[in-house]
Amino acid sequence: MKIQVDDREFVLMLEYEQIKKRIRLTGIQIDVDFENKTPVFVGVLNGSFMFLADLMKEVNIASEVTFIRVSSYEGDTSTGTVKQVIGLEKELKGRHVIIVEDIVDTGITLEFLIHELRKQEPASICAACLLLKPQSLTKEIEELSYIAFEIPDDFVIGYGLDYNGLGRNLKHIYRAGRVPSET
Ligand code: IMP
Numbered sequence: 001m002k003i004q005v006d007d008r009e010f011v012l013m014l015e016y017e018q019i020k021k022r023i024r025l026t027g028i029q030i031d032v033d034f035e036n037k038t039p040v041f042v043g044v045l046n047g048s049f050m051f052l053a054d055l056m057k058e059v060n061i062a063s064e065v066t067f068i069r070v071s072s073y074e075g076d077t078s079t080g081t082v083k084q085v086i087g088l089e090k091e092l093k094g095r096h097v098i099i100v101e102d103i104v105d106t107g108i109t110l111e112f113l114i115h116e117l118r119k120q121e122p123a124s125i126c127a128a129c130l131l132l133k134p135q136s137l138t139k140e141i142e143e144l145s146y147i148a149f150e151i152p153d154d155f156v157i158g159y160g161l162d163y164n165g166l167g168r169n170l171k172h173i174y175r176a177g178r179v180p181s182e183t
């Protein structure tokens with residue numbers, strides 16, 4: 001199935017039913033790993049909102065949720081683009097933290113987040129992502145404990161992920177169609 005979003009064509013890659021099945025398994029794993037630990041899920045906005053909502057519905061142990069954003073701004077020429085965590089309202093000291101990301105591409109964002117959240121001295125910190133692009137990954141992130149799907153190095157949208165702000169509402173996940181010059 002093909003769809004058009006803004007100026008690009010996308011093709012169906014993962015159906016919602018498949019996504020739900022994988023998330024159910026991730027929820028079971030988290031129930032086992034965090035029994036009696038009351039973890040705090042830290043959703044990374046905007047992209048994680050659908051994944052986080054479905055994941056938390058599959059988690060049955062006591063747990064809490066909070067949200068953050070990562071903003072980027074241009075630093076001086078020596079530092080390049082600088083990232084910043086904004087919106088963290090919850091005290092994480094001594095807590096078991098599960099960062100929830102939509103997609104890990106190079107891994108730079110997740111590595112940065114883990115580094116920043118560690119400053120709050122949580123009891124433990126790990127991450128759950130819906131999608132991982134292993135071919136793009138430039139960092140080894142041992143805290144990435146839960147990965148729903150590994151996908152090829154394609155640009156994807158839907159189920160929270162966007163292209164130029166569009167496509168987050170799509171129920172399924174779609175990958176960008178090849179442009180003729182790429183074939
Ligand atoms: P990383 O720092 O390279 O791992 O990139 C992580 C962020 O890039 C994600 O949280 C997304 O916001 C964005 N991103 C990376 N790949 C895609 C994609 O295929 N579709 C939509 N957003 C993406």
